[in-house]
Amino acid sequence: MTSLPPRSGDGANLIEVQNLEMHFPVTRGIVFQRKVGTIKAVDGISFAIKKGETLGLVGESGCGKSTTGRAILQLYRPTAGSVIFEGQDLTQLKGDALRKMRRRVQMIFQDPYASLNPRMTVGDIIGEPIRVHRLREGRAVRERVEELLGLVGLNPAFANRYPHEFSGGQRQRIGIARALAVEPQFVVCDEPVSALDVSIQAQVVNLLEELQQKLGLTYLFIAHDLSVVKHISDRVAVMYLGKMVELSEGSKLYSMPLHPYTQALLSAVPIPDPKVELQRRRIILEGDVPSPLNPPSGCHFHTRCPIMIPKCKEEDPPFTDYGDGHFAACWRARESAELMPTVARKQAEMLAARISADIAKVKSKTG
Amino acid sequence: MAVSVPSLDNLYQKPRSLWADALRRLSRNRAAMLGLLVVLFYVLLAIFAPLIARKNPVEQTSGNSLRPPVWVTDNPKRMPNPENLFGTDTNGRDILSRLIYGVRVSLIVGLVPQLIIVTVGITIGLISGFAGGWLDNLLMRITEIVAAFPDLLFIITLTVAFRETTFGKAFNGLLLIFTALAAVGWTGMARLVRGQVLSLKEKEFIEAARALGIPIPTILFRHILPNTMAPIIVAISFSIPGLILAEAILTFLGVGMRPSVDPTNGLPTSLGQMMSDGFSNLSSGPWMLLFPVVMISTLVLSFTFLGDGLRDALDPRDSG
Numbered sequence: 051m052t053s054l055p056p057r058s059g060d061g062a063n064l065i066e067v068q069n070l071e072m073h074f075p076v077t078r079g080i081v082f083q084r085k086v087g088t089i090k091a092v093d094g095i096s097f098a099i100k101k102g103e104t105l106g107l108v109g110e111s112g113c114g115k116s117t118t119g120r121a122i123l124q125l126y127r128p129t130a131g132s133v134i135f136e137g138q139d140l141t142q143l144k145g146d147a148l149r150k151m152r153r154r155v156q157m158i159f160q161d162p163y164a165s166l167n168p169r170m171t172v173g174d175i176i177g178e179p180i181r182v183h184r185l186r187e188g189r190a191v192r193e194r195v196e197e198l199l200g201l202v203g204l205n206p207a208f209a210n211r212y213p214h215e216f217s218g219g220q221r222q223r224i225g226i227a228r229a230l231a232v233e234p235q236f237v238v239c240d241e242p243v244s245a246l247d248v249s250i251q252a253q254v255v256n257l258l259e260e261l262q263q264k265l266g267l268t269y270l271f272i273a274h275d276l277s278v279v280k281h282i283s284d285r286v287a288v289m290y291l292g293k294m295v296e297l298s299e300g301s302k303l304y305s306m307p308l309h310p311y312t313q314a315l316l317s318a319v320p321i322p323d324p325k326v327e328l329q330r331r332r333i334i335l336e337g338d339v340p341s342p343l344n345p346p347s348g349c350h351f352h353t354r355c356p357i358m359i360p361k362c363k364e365e366d367p368p369f370t371d372y373g374d375g376h377f378a379a380c381w382r383a384r385e386s387a388e389l390m391p392t393v394a395r396k397q398a399e400m401l402a403a404r405i406s407a408d409i410a411k412v413k414s415k416t417g
Numbered sequence: 418m419a420v421s422v423p424s425l426d427n428l429y430q431k432p433r434s435l436w437a438d439a440l441r442r443l444s445r446n447r448a449a450m451l452g453l454l455v456v457l458f459y460v461l462l463a464i465f466a467p468l469i470a471r472k473n474p475v476e477q478t479s480g481n482s483l484r485p486p487v488w489v490t491d492n493p494k495r496m497p498n499p500e501n502l503f504g505t506d507t508n509g510r511d512i513l514s515r516l517i518y519g520v521r522v523s524l525i526v527g528l529v530p531q532l533i534i535v536t537v538g539i540t541i542g543l544i545s546g547f548a549g550g551w552l553d554n555l556l557m558r559i560t561e562i563v564a565a566f567p568d569l570l571f572i573i574t575l576t577v578a579f580r581e582t583t584f585g586k587a588f589n590g591l592l593l594i595f596t597a598l599a600a601v602g603w604t605g606m607a608r609l610v611r612g613q614v615l616s617l618k619e620k621e622f623i624e625a626a627r628a629l630g631i632p633i634p635t636i637l638f639r640h641i642l643p644n645t646m647a648p649i650i651v652a653i654s655f656s657i658p659g660l661i662l663a664e665a666i667l668t669f670l671g672v673g674m675r676p677s678v679d680p681t682n683g684l685p686t687s688l689g690q691m692m693s694d695g696f697s698n699l700s701s702g703p704w705m706l707l708f709p710v711v712m713i714s715t716l717v718l719s720f721t722f723l724g725d726g727l728r729d730a731l732d733p734r735d736s737g
Contacts, residue, residue, distance in 0.1 A: 123628055152630035165621035168435055169643040178639075179629040211432040225625070232629060 063098040064268045065122070065155075065236055070095050070131035072114070072121045076343065089342050091117040093292035093350075094131070096369065099236075104262065104269040106283030106300065108276060108315070112339065114292040115272045116160075119238040122270070123155055124148060135236065153183050156234035158258075160241040162221035166213035172199070172224055173209035179231045198227040201264075203257060219250035226257065230265070238270045243278060255282055276319050280304060280405045285375075288312045291350040292342055294369060298376040304402040308378040308386055310355050311335075316398045326400060349381070357382055357389050439647070442730040449726020455719035463521035467683075472501075472511035474518045474685045475678050481509040483702045504704050506694060512705065515686050516712055522674070522687035523716060526594065526664040527657040533599035534606050535653065539645075541603070542610025543637060547618060557611070564604035569666070572597040576672045588684060589675045594667060598660055609652055613645040647731035654724035658717035665689030665713055669696070688713045 072092040077083040092114045099105045109115050121128045124140050133140040135155060143151055159165035166175055176195045180186050186194045196206035202223040213221055222242060229237055239258065243251040259282060261267060273279045279286055280300055287297040288311065296309040307313045314333040321327060335354045340346050346353050352362040361381050369379045380386060443449055462469060484505040487497045497504060503512040545556040575597040579585040585593045617623060618641070626636050667673030668689030677685040688709040695706030 120624075125624055125628055149630040149632070152628060157625065157628045159621040159625060161621055165625055167622045167626075167640050167644070170639075171432065171434075178626075178631060178635075182629070182631050182635070212434055214435065215433065228625065228629070 062100045064101040064103075064136070065270075066098040066132075066134040067118075067122060068096050068132045068134070070118065070121055070133065071129045072117050072126055073129045087343050090292050090345060091342060092121060092128075093342075093345070095289070095292075095294040096131075097287060097294065097297060099268055099270060101235075101268055102262070102266055103285065104271050104283045106279035106286040107270060107272045107289060108274060108279050108286060109289035110274060110339065112342070113289045114342070115274075115289055116240050118289070119157065119240050119270060119272050123152075123157055123238055125157075150183075153232040154234055155236045156229040156232060156238070158222075158225055158229050158237060158239045158242045161245050162218045162225060163245075165225050166221055166228075168213055171210050171212055172216075175213070175224065176209075176228050176231050179228065183232055185232065194231070195227075198231055199224075201230065201261070202227045217250075218246050219254060222246060222250075222254055223257065226254075226261070230261070234267070236268045236270070238272070240272045241274065242271075244273065244275065251278065258282065276304075276315060277405050277408070280402075281408075288315065291339060291345055293350055293379065294377075295351065295380070296376075296378045297369075298378075299374070301402065301406075302374070302376055304405070305399055306387055307398065308372060308376065308383040309351075309380045310357055310382075310386055310389075311351050313386070313398070314356075316401060319401055321401055321404055323404070349379070351380075357386060439727075439730040443726050446726040446729060448722045449730075452719040452722030452726065455715055456723060459520050459716055459719075460524060462517050463524045466517045466521050470511075470514035470517045472514040473680050474515040475510060475680050475682070478505075478509040481505055482507055483698075484509075485702070486704055489704070503708055504702070506691075506702065506705050507698055512691075512708055515691055516688075516708055518684070519686050519688040519691055519709060520712060520716070522591070522684050523661045523664065523689075523713065525684070526591070526598075526687070527661045527720075530595045530598040530602060530660055531653060531657055533595070534603045534656070535649070537599070537603040538606025539610050539642075539649070541607040542612075542645075543614055543642070545607070546611040546614025547633075547637060547641070553611075556607075560604045560607050563601060564608075566601055568601045569663075571601055572663070572667065573670070573672050575600070576667065580672075586675075589677050589682070591674060591684060594664055594673055598663055602656070602660070605656070606649070606652060609648060610645055613648060614641055617641050617644050651724055651728045651731060654720055654727055658720040661688075661713065661717060661720075665692060669693045 070092055071090075071094050074089040074091060075085050076087040076089060078086045095118065097105070107115050107118065117126065120126045122133050122140070124133075124143070128141050131141070135151075138151070140148075140151060140155075166172075170178075173192065173195050176198055177191045180191050180194055192209070195209055199206045199209060204220060204223050204227070208216075213224065216224065222245075226242075242258065243254050246254060255278060258269070258271075262269060269282070271279060271282055283300050285298060286300045286303045288295050288303070288309065290311050296303060296307065296312045298308075303312065304316065307316055310333075314335050317331070317333040333356065335356075337354050340350070340353055346363075348364050349355070349362040349367050352358045355362065359381065365381075367379045367381045367383075369377050370383070371377050372383055382389070481498055481501070482505055483495065484498045484501050485492070485495060486504045487499055487502055489497060489504075501511050501513070503516065506512060506515070541556055541560065545553045545560075572594075576585070576590070576593055579593055580590070587593070623636065623640055626640050631640075664673055665688055668687055669692055671693070674687050674690055676690060679685070691709040692706060692713070695702070695704075695709060698705055
């Protein structure tokens with residue numbers, strides 16, 4: 051990889067990911083396992099997240115978003131690259147040092163039904179990490195659990211209940227309380243609202259924003275829903291087949307996407323206005339996502355790219371800054387904006403405006 | 418901010434754990450409750466055998482042999498003795514008393530090897546499933562080799578080989594039977610636990626525990642093990658009748674328990690032995706075979722009913 055990690059320069063980065071690679075071996079055989087290939091779930095990505103910032107990470111299923119989150123937290127040990135958190139490389143930590151470090155970086159999971167131990171009470175679920183890290187002792191644990199439940203908007207009296215007695219949204223709040231129990235600075239939110247009803251989604255997203263302001267948290271917010279990401283993120287990164295293809299401030303990415311994949315993604319976001327929907331024209335990508343077991347040569351996107359040139363097949367485009375921290379990995383990034391169908395561009399602008407209006411509406415309602 | 422509160426009546430309800438829920442479902446299952454009742458009855462019989470049995474199970478009375486049960490009075494040549502409710506055997510021993518002590522042995526045979534099986538099975542299953550890699554590979558290959566033994570043949574070989582040693586003579590040969598049954602019986606449990614661990618390991622709540630820096634032993638014993646208990650309990654209730662039958666078969670074949678003539682022995686006979694005796698005297702005293710057969714059938718059937726009920730009550734459907 052030749053690309054350098056995007057740095058903010060002022061040293062305010064809380065976490066820096068450099069050339070992160072997560073390759074899973076594919077083996078065959080029962081007694082003697084032969085390696086027959088590698089799944090390149092994450093194939094060399096670099097980015098940084100500033101303190102107090104929310105970085106949205108989007109992409110379709112299987113593009114490596116969740117793997118990236120887990121590799122940062124060392125739930126998977128990355129095959130290469132480094133994750134610098136407060137000057138320490140997490141990939142080099144082992145055993146007790148790693149366990150202690152886990153306090154500082156946490157995760158909120160996608161499935162509120164699978165992420166809570168069904169045999170433990172809510173109080174035990176939230177209290178266990180507090181006891182393990184000795185953040186409180188004795189009766190203070192219970193008090194802290196009740197405080198946390200209040201913080202995420204649940205009745206503290208529910209501490210002695212079991213997860214199956216709660217709804218999906220409430221369970222997600224329990225999951226958030228558990229992550230906050232260890233007083234982390236950085237939280238990976240792995241599609242925290244994808245499994246929830248739309249009406250509940252806004253509540254949980256607002257809760258996450260509120261907590262960020264109250265506790266000064268930094269988020270990596272993984273999602274496949276562009277409007278949710280836009281709502282909460284300061285900057286947005288787009289992944290495709292294990293690579294980061296675009297990274298920019300949210301508003302810029304939505305109004306002026308540089309990468310053809312981002313353009314296609316944006317054109318697929320439905321707009322809740324029948325008049326606009328009638329004129330809507332989607333950029334339809336041909337074919338399927340290639341297998342990460344055997345990704346295409348050069349730019350991974352070239353097999354489906356509407357503006358592909360021969361160079362794309364041969365050389366992997368570098369992840370380059372096209373001004374003001376708007377990174378893209380495309381040989382034709384400078385021209386792609388003009389190549390983008392005008393209808394699609396208009397639509398992207400409308401979408402951006404629409405989402406901003408929605409956010410304002412939701413904020414005024416819940417604020 | 419909006420506080421998310423379920424309906425108020427929910428707030429004042431008692432919290433329900435999954436175990437409490439399962440217990441309630443079980444108590445609604447009639448077949449299972451009948452099974453549980455019969456099992457409890459036999460367990461009480463076994464525990465209080467010396468108080469319940471009116472005769473010593475090995476005490477022989479001359480001139481009192483092959484008496485039919487008290488209600489069989491159609492043969493004037495052989496009238497029942499009112500002191501022997503279920504009649505006597507060829508040696509004039511009281512069948513009812515022998516049955517009561519026989520249930521004791523059968524239940525012990527169902528429980529002791531089961532304890533070994535569960536301990537070994539859970540240990541190997543947990544290690545294999547959680548560690549993965551070469552250790553899993555090694556342990557599972559060993560398990561497969563043991564599972565491939567022809568069970569009964571192996572147990573018979575083992576019991577015959579060690580029959581005359583002090584080990585083989587301990588507790589009328591019961592210790593040897595326990596060991597032999599456990600030696601081949603743990604494989605199913607190990608595989609079951611491993612499978613459970615493998616699927617649980619990928620669950621998000623285990624990932625969450627790892628992300629929170631919970632130590633591995635805590636993850637194993639507080640997060641994984643309690644979630645494997647439901648299928649383990651079901652497997653136990655189905656495997657107990659298997660063990661009881663296995664002992665009966667071995668003893669019937671003459672390689673199991675030794676007959677005891679010691680009146681102070683707390684484990685003098687087993688249902689299998691009584692069946693063996695009864696089978697060889699089928700024409701002269703059919704009741705000698707009938708009673709132990711009825712006893713062992715009801716015992717096995719009750720465990721199966723209970724196991725069925727437990728499986729339904731602990732259904733993993735609602736464990737999520």
